Amino acid sequence: MNTRKVRVRFAPSPTGPLHIGGVRTALFNYLFAKKNQGDFILRIEDTDQTRFVNGAEEYIIESLKWCGLKFDEGVNVGGKYGPYRQSERKDIYKQYAKKLLNSGHAYYAFDTAEELNAARKESEAKKQTFTYDAVTRKKMNNSLSLSNTEIESRLNNGISYVIRFKIPQNIDLEMNDIIRGKVTVNTNALDDKVLFKSDGMPTYHLANIVDDHLMEISHVIRGEEWLPSLPLHILLYKALGWENTMPEFAHLPLLLKPNGNGKLSKRDGDKLGFPVFPLEWKSPDGEIFSGYKEAGYFPDAFINMLAFLGWNPGTEKELFTLDELVDAFSFDRVGKSGSKFDPEKTKWYNHHYLIKKDDEELAKLFQKELITKNITVDITYVTKICGIVKERVNFVSELWEQAHFFFQAPVEFDAKTVKKRWKENTPAIIRDIKNIILGIEYFDASTAHDAIFKYIEAKELGTGQVMNALRLIIVGSSKGPDLFTIIELIGKEELLKRIDYALENIKR
Secondary structure (H helix, E strand, O other): OOOOOOEEEEOOOOOOOOOHHHHHHHHHHHHHHHHOOOEEEEOEOOOOHHHOOOOHHHHHHHHHHHHOOOOOEEOOOEOOOOOOEHHHOHHHHHHHHHHHHHOOOEEEEOOOHHHHHHHHHHHHHOOOOOOOOOOHHHHOOEOOOOOHHHHHHHHHOOOOOEEEEOOOOOOEEEEEEOOOEEEEEEHHHOOOOEEEOOOOOEOHHHHHHHHHHHOOOOEEEEEHHHHHHHHHHHHHHHHOOOHHHOOEEEEEOOEEOOOOOOEOOOOHHHHHOOOOEOOOEEOOOOOEEOEOOOOOOOHHHHHHHHHOOOEOOOOOOOOOOHHHHHHHOOHHHEOOOOEEOOHHHHHHHHHHHHHHOOHHHHHHHHHHHHHHOOOOOOHHHHHHHHHHHHHHOOOHHHHHHHHHHHOOOOOOOOHHHHHHHOOOOHHHHHHHHHHHHHOOOOOOHHHHHHHHHHHHHHHOOOHHHHHHHHHHHHHOOOOOOOHHHHHHHHHHHHHHHHHHHHHHHOOO
């Protein structure tokens, strides 16, 4: 392992919203940095201007802020290694592209789009795939096949070109990945990637190598999809003379669809019934994609869930705060194979974080929904109710379904429950209970319970016969928490009103 200071970067491209796979990459970078008292950096890789999407950068920053992942340096934060937006570093990359040209590790390629298409068609005719590599580059329109005079003429006349990396032939390149161990690739399997584009911008490959070097990045932690780029990146470090300060690499396993068949994509979420973005995203053309925040998930539950996609602590414990994740995290517990996304497990996490929350904190969130229903009640009352029903829900938005009868008397009664629980003699029993309630001076759950059960025993009635009918009156159906807790909270006066309404309106 490197002995220098740990410095990691999360480097998204602003080509759209941040997928949860990207959030997980950011999280693992954060956990590793904080575990090792290192720096966590945000760099925006916007070299591909053709795919730039308005609002995407702001969305990325806002998403990570919601997740609680705080950067030590980067866009909107600053730091001595800036600027942290690649489009603002254009002039830096040009000098390194020239350095590679001068050392013979790169070359000018003047091939037009038509010439490249012709080469592809020629290969297809032979049932081959065209690759711009050590074999084909000799026949193409580049500074390796042209005379010096022709090269100078083209450059002086402003002929469009790209700069390609010259992959060395037939070398077994040994690489190490923290998660996967030793990986060996023969360079004959690689193509001469473009490093510098005709629009004057570097490609990802050159820009990220230069930036990682200049920003003194110690570890590159990224998704498995970048593993095929590792040989080129290592060759670039060697070609630029930076091999001794090259970062260590860790490629995280893929996030898979719930059925395990393929990578979880940006389009899968709403199609499969769950979000794949941290926040709601509205595309420039007006298409809306759901987000975890808007769906009612807590950010700490969301982060806890993501940590377990590809990593585990090696114990039975599943609920971790962010600080606990930092303490527990290590690459030894990160798997190599893809991790299936489980929407139901995500709800499980949110449920556990909800029930761990302080009742008053939940009440303040629930009260916002009550206000939309024109219900104004004291926070103390709402706090008590949240404490009673929170075990029954996964989201704050579900509290109303489980607690509406605390705030509103039923105006309709569940037909199945009426048929099953409201017998011919029920009205008479309920009138007796009304009289009992009227006679209770100090009204609470305990006194109501004792008085009603004394009546049931004296009349030799079935407990269920009485209690189920009473629940129907108070709640409107057969559901709900402890009946006497409800009775105490709604109070004597409200209970009597509900009894009178039921006696008038419940018909078999």
